[in-house]
Amino acid sequence: MYANQDNQLLRAFFASRTVLVILFLLLIGAGVASFRALMVGWEVEAERREVEEEIQQLKAQKEALAGELADLHSGRGIEREAREKFNYRKPGEEVVIIVDSEGSSKVEEKIDSFSLLDTVKKIFNFTIFNFQ
Numbered sequence: 001m002y003a004n005q006d007n008q009l010l011r012a013f014f015a016s017r018t019v020l021v022i023l024f025l026l027l028i029g030a031g032v033a034s035f036r037a038l039m040v041g042w043e044v045e046a047e048r049r050e051v052e053e054e055i056q057q058l059k060a061q062k063e064a065l066a067g068e069l070a071d072l073h074s075g076r077g078i079e080r081e082a083r084e085k086f087n088y089r090k091p092g093e094e095v096v097i098i099v100d101s102e103g104s105s106k107v108e109e110k111i112d113s114f115s116l117l118d119t120v121k122k123i124f125n126f127t128i129f130n131f132q
Helices: 002-015 017-072 075-086 116-130
Strands: 096-099 107-110
Touching: 002 017, 017 075, 075 116
Parallel strands: none
Antiparallel strands: 096 107
C-alpha cells in the first residue's frame, strides 16, 4: 500500500504545473546551450579551414623560394641576377636600356662600362642586405 501511495505522490509531483514549467525551462536552456556549442564548433571549423589554406599557400611559397634559392646557387642564376639587378655585362658586351616616354616610343641608351670593383661592391651589398 505504501508503494502505491508513493507512486501517486510521485505522479502528482511530476504532474504539477510548477515542476513541468521548471523541466520545460531546463529543456529550453539545454537546447540553447547545445546550439551555442554547435555555433562555436562551426566557427572553429571555418577557422581551421582558413589556417589549412594559409598553410598550403605558405608551402607553395616555400617551394617557389627554394627553387629560386637553388637557382641562385648555380653560376647561371648568379649571373642572371647580376645582369637584371646591376646591369652587369661581360667584357665586349653592350647593355641597352629601352625607356618608354610620351614623346617617342622607345629611346635606346648605351651605358658606359662598369668597373669590376663597382660591380663586386654592388653584389656584396645586395647579398648582405637582402639575406639578413
